[in-house]
Amino acid sequence: MIFLDLAVRNLRRHGVRSILATVGVIIGVVAIASLGIVGASFSALVGGMVSDVSDTLLVTPHIAASSGNPFDPRDTLTAQVSRRDLGLIEKAAGEHRVIPMILASDWLQVRDKGGYVTMYVMPAAEIPFLLELEAGACPPGRSSGVIAGSLLAGDLDLRPGSRVEVGGEGVRVMGIAAERGMAIEINPDYALIVTEDWYTKRHGTQEYSQVVVKVGDPSGIEGVKTAIDQQVNRRSVVVDILDSREILDLYYTTLDATSILLLGIGVVSLFVASVSILNVMIISVTERTGEIGLMRSIGARRSEVLCMFLYESLILGIIGSIIGGIVSASIGYYVSATVAEFFTDFAVPAGAGIPTSVVIGYTAFAMVFGVGTSVIAGLYPAWRAARLNPIEALRYE
Amino acid sequence: MSDEPLLLFEDVSKIYPLPAGDVVALDRVSLTVDPGEFIAVMGPSGSGKSTLLNMMGCLDIPTSGKIYLSGREVSSMSDDDLTRIRRDQIGFVFQQFNLIPLLSAIENVEFPLLLTAGRAENRRRAGEVLAAVGIGASHFFHRPGELSGGEQQRVAIARALANDPDLLLCDEPTGNLDSKTGTLIMELLAAENRRGKTVVIVTHDPEVAAYARRTIRLVDGRIV
Numbered sequence: 087m088i089f090l091d092l093a094v095r096n097l098r099r100h101g102v103r104s105i106l107a108t109v110g111v112i113i114g115v116v117a118i119a120s121l122g123i124v125g126a127s128f129s130a131l132v133g134g135m136v137s138d139v140s141d142t143l144l145v146t147p148h149i150a151a152s153s154g155n156p157f158d159p160r161d162t163l164t165a166q167v168s169r170r171d172l173g174l175i176e177k178a179a180g181e182h183r184v185i186p187m188i189l190a191s192d193w194l195q196v197r198d199k200g201g202y203v204t205m206y207v208m209p210a211a212e213i214p215f216l217l218e219l220e221a222g223a224c225p226p227g228r229s230s231g232v233i234a235g236s237l238l239a240g241d242l243d244l245r246p247g248s249r250v251e252v253g254g255e256g257v258r259v260m261g262i263a264a265e266r267g268m269a270i271e272i273n274p275d276y277a278l279i280v281t282e283d284w285y286t287k288r289h290g291t292q293e294y295s296q297v298v299v300k301v302g303d304p305s306g307i308e309g310v311k312t313a314i315d316q317q318v319n320r321r322s323v324v325v326d327i328l329d330s331r332e333i334l335d336l337y338y339t340t341l342d343a344t345s346i347l348l349l350g351i352g353v354v355s356l357f358v359a360s361v362s363i364l365n366v367m368i369i370s371v372t373e374r375t376g377e378i379g380l381m382r383s384i385g386a387r388r389s390e391v392l393c394m395f396l397y398e399s400l401i402l403g404i405i406g407s408i409i410g411g412i413v414s415a416s417i418g419y420y421v422s423a424t425v426a427e428f429f430t431d432f433a434v435p436a437g438a439g440i441p442t443s444v445v446i447g448y449t450a451f452a453m454v455f456g457v458g459t460s461v462i463a464g465l466y467p468a469w470r471a472a473r474l475n476p477i478e479a480l481r482y483e
Numbered sequence: 484m485s486d487e488p489l490l491l492f493e494d495v496s497k498i499y500p501l502p503a504g505d506v507v508a509l510d511r512v513s514l515t516v517d518p519g520e521f522i523a524v525m526g527p528s529g530s531g532k533s534t535l536l537n538m539m540g541c542l543d544i545p546t547s548g549k550i551y552l553s554g555r556e557v558s559s560m561s562d563d564d565l566t567r568i569r570r571d572q573i574g575f576v577f578q579q580f581n582l583i584p585l586l587s588a589i590e591n592v593e594f595p596l597l598l599t600a601g602r603a604e605n606r607r608r609a610g611e612v613l614a615a616v617g618i619g620a621s622h623f624f625h626r627p628g629e630l631s632g633g634e635q636q637r638v639a640i641a642r643a644l645a646n647d648p649d650l651l652l653c654d655e656p657t658g659n660l661d662s663k664t665g666t667l668i669m670e671l672l673a674a675e676n677r678r679g680k681t682v683v684i685v686t687h688d689p690e691v692a693a694y695a696r697r698t699i700r701l702v703d704g705r706i707v
Contacts, residue, residue, distance in 0.1 A: 088593075088594065088597040088598075092583075092585055092586075095585040095586075096585060099585060376579075376581065377581075377583055377584070379581075380577075380581040380583065381583070381594075382566070383540070383542055383569060383575055384569065384570065384574075384575060384594070384595050384598070384642070384643075385566055385567070385569045385570020385571070385595055385598045385599075385646075386566070386570075386598055387563060387566050388562065388563075388566075390598070476542050477537055477542050477543055480577070480581065
């Protein structure tokens with residue numbers, strides 16, 4: 087234990103140096119743990135906002151379809167699914183429900199407040215198949231009634247029966263859609279849903295922006311997707327068919343990649359810390375060369391000298407990791423909520439969406455990583471100390 | 484076994500290969516050191532005195548030739564075995580005292596005792612040895628920086644004696660001390676020799692060499 091004792095005393099003798107090296111480890115551990123937690127909570131948060139529609143195909147016009155130039159962004163605006171293609175999609179989809187819709191926007195005026203809102207235009211009969219209502223009823227066809235998204239209704243204080251103006255025309259809010267979160271087909275929370283009949287009466291018959299196919303049984307999705315592809319895209323690619331499961335997979339893959347990226351930034355900062363430990367240890371070995379020579383000449387084995395220096399970096403790593411762990415478990419927990427609030431504008435309680443086990447998991451991972459990198463950083467200087475020739479070391483000034 | 488030499492050098496050479504040409508530090512040296520001897524090694528700078536002392540102390544191994552310590556050949560031993568011999572059989576005293584600055588006087592003396600696993604009552608033994616070399620109990624817990632040169636060298640001698648070695652090797656032990664303190668240190672070493680300890684001293688100083696009962700003179704790596 088004399089070598090552990092010597093390690094502790096040497097760290098104490100160079101208090102400032104030891105503290106700075108420890109601060110490096112603390113920062114690294116906090117970075118890994120809190121960025122990991124932020125990543126995980128971001129995943130959890132976005133995951134919670136995404137409505138899991140696993141039974142849906144979304145058919146959108148192929149971007150290059152209108153002019154054949156995929157690099158012209160204006161093409162995305164003009165691209166539409168034609169009525170003829172809709173017929174083909176219906177044919178391919180068989181008994182599954184096919185819901186064509188137009189994405190539009192218009193000026194919404196509620197009392198003294200006004201602004202552009204997104205409008206989902208769809209056949210009146212299909213609305214109940216896509217949306218649940220939290221209040222009111224679905225408008226019948228040709229009616230000038232609209233459905234307001236849940237959050238829009240909340241912001242503007244709309245209720246079934248409220249009168250609003252859409253594009254200068256007075257309409258009545260018939261129903262309020264239940265909050266739904268983001269999904270691949272429609273995101274109605276801040277939108278208006280209007281009937282196709284009412285819309286085309288004002289704007290004329292139009293082609294569709296997208297077509298939603300509800301397959302019901304998720305296992306049938308692949309078959310329907312292939313059938314539509316063969317029907318519509320026979321000669322050239324006219325539509326893109328997105329599978330909700332694929333989209334969700336892509337979503338989660340992206341989130342995971344983001345988490346790993348964040349974690350990677352943390353890991354880099356811990357590597358920087360380990361370089362500072364390496365530096366401190368090399369200085370320590372150089373300063374104590376004479377001492378090492380003396381120890382070796384009066385009977386300290388190489389392994390004992392090695393251990394003495396490894397103890398030093400181990401102690402720096404352990405102290406740094408413990409403090410870093412405590413700091414990150416507490417700060418990371420609250421930071422994650424703040425970040426969530428910052429990104430989403432929703433007030434989120436501390437640690438929302440991430441289980442305590444995740445916080446503990448990332449903290450433990452960061453601590454183990456902190457101790458590990460510290461010891462690894464100490465290996466080379468310790469090895470160098472152990473390999474010193476006692477005669478030369480004794481002579482070293 | 485009592486007539487067996489403590490140290491036996493047989494045709495020992497040490498050559499340091501350098502880019503400018505090999506340096507012969509020891510040239511076919513043969514010698515014996517019997518138990519209880521007090522030997523001074525003298526010679527000009529670069530004559531191989533320190534190399535000889537390092538060989539005696541198992542800090543270095545010869546390029547050719549054989550060295551026996553208490554009948555065992557040490558010239559071909561592994562580093563760990565040599566380390567164990569240094570720990571158990573050899574005490575070193577250096578010109579620069581070489582105390583560990585992080586440790587107090589008594590801890591410095593304890594250090595070699597702690598290296599020997601399983602040894603009980605280290606603190607008591609360290610205290611005894613310190614007292615024997617004339618360090619008062621009030622100085623036991625002083626760090627080396629708080630002691631005078633003479634006191635530091637006494638602590639270093641106590642450290643060298645702590646494990647009760649067979650051989651005490653001193654490299655210019657009075658080189659950094661004033662003559663009065665040097666005399667006291669030499670009397671301490673002479674007293675250890677009278678108690679039966681084998682002492683080898685490397686020195687430039689004829690007054691120091693006068694304490695020895697035999698003087699080995701080295702010139703260009705050879706005994707003359």
